[in-house]
Amino acid sequence: SQKIEQNSEALNIQEGKTATLTCNYTNYSPAYLQWYRQDPGRGPVFLLLIRENEKEKRKERLKVTFDTTLKQSLFHITASQPADSATYLCAHGGNNRLAFGKGNQVVVIP
């Protein structure tokens, strides 16, 4: 069956460093992947979408890559700040039916 997986362990990172999260998918080839941020008690907020023919996408301090050979997307937060502390979710799907990974919690230590 199709699976989208994220490492469930929390990532603790020092302020100013780059946080890197991994999203792996198996048994299918998504046309695109999306990344969302979720803060405690709130709904996810869309960050970036990357299509299979795009190797890399950037938005401010965020960067996403998509490697169809490795079946993997990497999400980077450069120059991390305490305000970046949240759970980050990757998702795929079409027609507004998204399948989400379990998410990665990021804690940026001042």
Next chain:
Amino acid sequence: KAGVTQTPRYLIKTRGQQVTLSCSPISGHRSVSWYQQTPGQGLQFLFEYFSETQRNKGNFPGRFSGRQFSNSRSEMNVSTLELGDSALYLCASSLNRGGNEQFFGPGTRLTVL
């Protein structure tokens, strides 16, 4: 533009009862999707409505149902509540069915006792 709103924000029910949750999408958005979020299963897709018709359904029992009105507002209903239905129920709206970004509401926290 106002964001997606969901009511109520918190709800406590007992087993066997039924519950109705409401979602108002962003103005102009025609697609509404519902998700259930639990610590164990994460975010799982329930169903999607577009133009008052259910277009997609996730792998949930028939106790979970929904509808969409002509103004795109949507409701979901859970009948015969079980303890395992305790979760955060999230509604997301999109302009169309193109599969692009979804805008999520704050969710309704349902606790079943």
